Each structure stands twice: as C-alpha cells, then as structure tokens.
Amino acid sequence: MKRIRDNSLGLFFGLLFLIVLVGQAFAGHADFNQQQMAAGMEPVTLGRYLTSASFAADVSENWQSEYLQFFLYILLTVWLVQRGSPESKKPGEQGRDSDEKQKVGAYATAESPSWAHRRGFRPALLSNSLGLVMGLIFVASWLTQSVAGAAAFNEEQLRGLQAPVTWAEYLTEPDFWNRTLQNWQSELLAVASMVILSIYLRQRGSPESKPVGSPHDATGVEG
C-alpha cells in the first residue's frame, strides 16, 4: 500500500492515460464508421480501426506536441528565466551549473547514480538524458504522424476521387501543417500560461506553485 502511495502520481497519470486512450479508440472508431456510412460503405471492426492510419495519425499528432513541449521546457529553462516563477531558476543562475552543484564527477555522492561518478560519455549522457529522451520521442512521434498522416490523407483523397500524394509531397500539404501547428500552439500557450500565472497565483500544497505567502517576485521557490 505504501508502495502505491509513494508512486501515486505516476500510477494515476499512467492509468488515466490508458483509460482515456481506450475512450479515444471507441470515439474515433464511431467517428470513422459515421464517415464510412456517409460514404455508402460498411462499418469497420474496432480491430481494423485500431490498426488504421487514421487512428495512428490522431494519436501521434498529440503525442509529438506533448513531447515537444516538455523537450523545449526542459532545455530552455537551463538558459531562460522568468522572474517570479517557481518553474524558473533565479535570474543570474542561467546555465548548466557547476559539477559541484550538479553532484557529478568528484562531487558525486554515495547516493548518486553510478554514471555520475564516471568520466567520459556516461556522465555527459546522464546529464542530458531527460531532454534527449523527450526529444527523441518527439522526433519519433512526429515522424509517425507524418507517415500515418500521409496514409490517412491519401485515404481521404481516394474517397474524394483525388490523386494520392507521396510522403514528401504530404510534408508540404496544409493537412500536415494544420495537424502539427494546431497542437503546437496549444502546448506553447499552456507552458506560457503556467510560467506567467504561477508568478501571481498559488496552489497551496502543490510543488508546482510557490508557497501561498511567497512574494510575487520570488523566483524558483517551490511550495
């Protein structure tokens, strides 16, 4: 029980993700079949829909933007600051910090990950692993969106008695950029809102917020 409680945040979001993904699968399946019926065709099975380009494109276009959001946030908060935001470093502290502060190499402690003690590429890889993995998942998701999106787009093209396009041609299609940018703008708005609103607003008990009594210009203070 303690183990579950100690990991409740990750477990809750992981479980909620699966529930919502299942919900999306059923809603997307119903929507797809509505379009099938409207076009005078037979409905497809849930299994066929789940392996369709349409479902893959819908899922991956949202994934790529979420991972881009975190990738940018992780990386840019190394160098950019926002006075008064609990999400930001204090002005003047920009940069990758000293080995001492980051507890790497000679400054690694007994509790540090083993790679933090080493020399060479291992500590460098560990030092950038969070941004790297987020960035790689973003690139993979965006690539998946482009491939699945092209196939889904071409299915629509054929439905409208229009010629299909190649993957390279699809990358210049408004459909690809509309799917991409509509997700990017919402993610960037959410990040900007979080950075700015957390200067003036509080959520008691949340580490994403400053303590309620902290002054508005207190930076990098988490409650």
Place this chain on the structure above:
Amino acid sequence: MRRADGAAEDTARRFLQAVADGDGQAACRALAPRTAEEIDAPCAESILGESLAAPSPRATTEVYGQRALVTFDGDAVFLAVFPDGWRVVAAGCTPRGEQPYDCAVQGG
C-alpha cells in the same frame, strides 16, 4: 506506405474486362452499391453503354486503408473495401490536376 494489392487490381480488371466482353451482369456485380444506384436501370445494359476502355496489361495499384486506385494505361478505377471484398466506386476516370478525377461511372 504504399502497397500493391493484387485483389483490388483483380476486381478493377475483372470489371473492365466484363464490360469489354459485353457481360453487363458481371460488371454490375463488381460495382459498389451507391455506384450501381447511379447507373440507369437495367444496370447490366446501361453499363455497357459507358465509355470504359478494356484493361491494359499493365496497371499500378495504390491502396490506402479502405480505398484503392488502380491506374491502367487509358484511365483509372477507384475502389473501396466491402465485407465481400473490393468493389468499384468509380471507373473510366481521368485526372484533372487538383480537381477530383473526371469519371465515366461514379457513385453519388
């Protein structure tokens, strides 16, 4: 992304060959329901009056999900998947740039 699908090409070829052979009933059996509805009754006679070329020996097939496009030397055939397999949605189609293909036979 693209995959040739012999079944779609077979259906398109069988449809065009049936028209070329004067077998209107076989041709109409290959049509999607909405497309068959658009043909003047009786379908088996009217379909033979449409300007549809016999299938060329070579064709290219592009399949995306539930839809396929089979392009012969003369013109193209659009198909869709139904429970019993591929059916012809539109035939005798020629491209018009960005516009939809101009088809001799097509569903509503």
